[in-house]
Amino acid sequence: MRITQGTFSYLPDLSDDQIKAQVQYCLDNDWPVSVEYTDDPHPRNVYWEMWGKPMFDLKDPEGVMQEINECRQTFPNHYIRVNGYDRRLGRQTTALSFIVNRPQEEPGFRVDRVEMNDRVVKYTLHSYATDKPKGQRYE
Amino acid sequence: MTDEQTTPQAEGANIQTPAEDTALVDIDTAYREANVQQLLDELDRELIGLKPVKSRIREIASLLLIELLREKVSLSTERPTLHMSFTGRPGTGKTTVALRMAKILHHLGFVRKGHLVVATRDDLVGQYVGHTAPKTKEMLKRAMGGVLFIDEAYYLYRPENERDYGQEAIEMLLQAMENHRDNLVVILAGYKDRMDTFFQSNPGFHSRIAHHIDFPDYSLDELMEIAELMVRQQMYVFDDPSRQAFCEYLELRMQRPHFSNARSVRNAIDRIKMRQASRLVQQGGLIAKEELARIDVSDIRQSRVFQGELNGQ
Numbered sequence: 001m002r003i004t005q006g007t008f009s010y011l012p013d014l015s016d017d018q019i020k021a022q023v024q025y026c027l028d029n030d031w032p033v034s035v036e037y038t039d040d041p042h043p044r045n046v047y048w049e050m051w052g053k054p055m056f057d058l059k060d061p062e063g064v065m066q067e068i069n070e071c072r073q074t075f076p077n078h079y080i081r082v083n084g085y086d087r088r089l090g091r092q093t094t095a096l097s098f099i100v101n102r103p104q105e106e107p108g109f110r111v112d113r114v115e116m117n118d119r120v121v122k123y124t125l126h127s128y129a130t131d132k133p134k135g136q137r138y139e
Numbered sequence: 140m141t142d143e144q145t146t147p148q149a150e151g152a153n154i155q156t157p158a159e160d161t162a163l164v165d166i167d168t169a170y171r172e173a174n175v176q177q178l179l180d181e182l183d184r185e186l187i188g189l190k191p192v193k194s195r196i197r198e199i200a201s202l203l204l205i206e207l208l209r210e211k212v213s214l215s216t217e218r219p220t221l222h223m224s225f226t227g228r229p230g231t232g233k234t235t236v237a238l239r240m241a242k243i244l245h246h247l248g249f250v251r252k253g254h255l256v257v258a259t260r261d262d263l264v265g266q267y268v269g270h271t272a273p274k275t276k277e278m279l280k281r282a283m284g285g286v287l288f289i290d291e292a293y294y295l296y297r298p299e300n301e302r303d304y305g306q307e308a309i310e311m312l313l314q315a316m317e318n319h320r321d322n323l324v325v326i327l328a329g330y331k332d333r334m335d336t337f338f339q340s341n342p343g344f345h346s347r348i349a350h351h352i353d354f355p356d357y358s359l360d361e362l363m364e365i366a367e368l369m370v371r372q373q374m375y376v377f378d379d380p381s382r383q384a385f386c387e388y389l390e391l392r393m394q395r396p397h398f399s400n401a402r403s404v405r406n407a408i409d410r411i412k413m414r415q416a417s418r419l420v421q422q423g424g425l426i427a428k429e430e431l432a433r434i435d436v437s438d439i440r441q442s443r444v445f446q447g448e449l450n451g452q
Contacts, residue, residue, distance in 0.1 A: 053273075060252050060283040062322045064280075
């Protein structure tokens with residue numbers, strides 16, 4: 001099951017040139033760009049691992065592209081995303097976030113039902129990827 | 140559509156691509172369209188003296204333009220090396236020229252953004268093991284698409300301390316100069332003699348740098364012209380006696396140690412402005428607009444250079 005998270009996730013995967021153009025848009029808006037990766041794609045998992053520090057004062061997307069490619073080389077079967085952070089007072093939030101790398105096989109999720117008191121049923125999502133321990137999930 | 144029409148065009152230089160070998164390439168149009176002439180004229184007008192530097196820059200600009208045209212008619216095999224070294228005494232305009240160089244390279248389409256990132260040893264070399272590589276990498280990333288200007292580059296290499304982390308930064312720089320030739324132009328700057336020793340002990344740098352430009356010291360007349368220009372830009376005026384006094388001041392100042400050309404002139408003018416201001420405040424009362432702009436001879440004569448007390452140092 002294809003994970004759809006962040007911007008552009010319903011589109012086909014972005015090519016490198018398209019990624020560069022998006023990063024350029026962030027830099028033109030004075031948003032520092034960072035690269036993050038994870039092997040746990042649960043939608044509630046907001047804490048992805050940081051790949052290096054966020055990049056400040058860049059003018060050209062080539063520097064970000066270099067980091068993305070290094071991250072892809074190290075984690076070819078992880079999810080990798082690029083974040084643009086808008087630090088302006090009043091916004092101070094991630095302004096743009098999109099996936100630039102995904103595993104070849106994405107096992108997807110199942111719904112778990114838990115019966116509570118008074119026949120109340122609670123639903124939760126369970127990621128098949130997290131059945132295996134960390135580090136072996138996408139190999 | 141023929142293949143030629145789909146080849147990507149460098150920004151600012153839309154040169155018609157001839158379909159056959161016999162077709163002619165219009166150098167004049169290309170020259171005009173790249174807006175290089177305008178930048179070179181600006182360089183001539185706004186920078187005083189530096190004759191050899193200007194002619195070298197002209198040469199480089201022509202070389203790059205021809206390179207661009209050759210690329211259009213698919214004669215070129217690979218991009219030329221653009222890394223440079225600027226050598227000269229302090230205050231001879233190395234940073235200013237580097238800024239202009241970045242603009243020229245940008246107009247010709249050899250760098251994408253044309254900004255200048257100034258780095259010194261502190262920005263590149265770390266303080267402990269494993270600190271240098273990320274620091275250097277960050278600076279390199281920042282300079283991508285523009286020009287990395289390394290001031291006093293010889294400080295990177297400290298032969299007296301074999302554990303110095305400078306060597307690590309040098310290796311990363313060399314690697315980037317080779318692998319990111321399309322993304323980055325590196326300009327090294329510093330005193331001539333120390334740069335020469337630096338290149339001798341790091342032959343890798345010497346062979347990767349295509350253009351060595353030496354900045355000569357300014358003559359007295361050129362310094363006077365620079366002073367006039369600075370004074371005019373700041374909306375002050377010299378009257379005749381004060382101009383004469385400033386000329387004498389420069390003559391004395393040039394013989395003193397630590398004279399740093401245009402920078403010394405700028406500092407001197409700053410001090411003169413301060414003396415003029417305190418003179419006017421002490422004088423008080425009503426003054427005319429011209430008096431606010433005029434530099435009096437006494438503002439200059441008060442300088443310590445004239446007292447002779449520091450001559451021995």
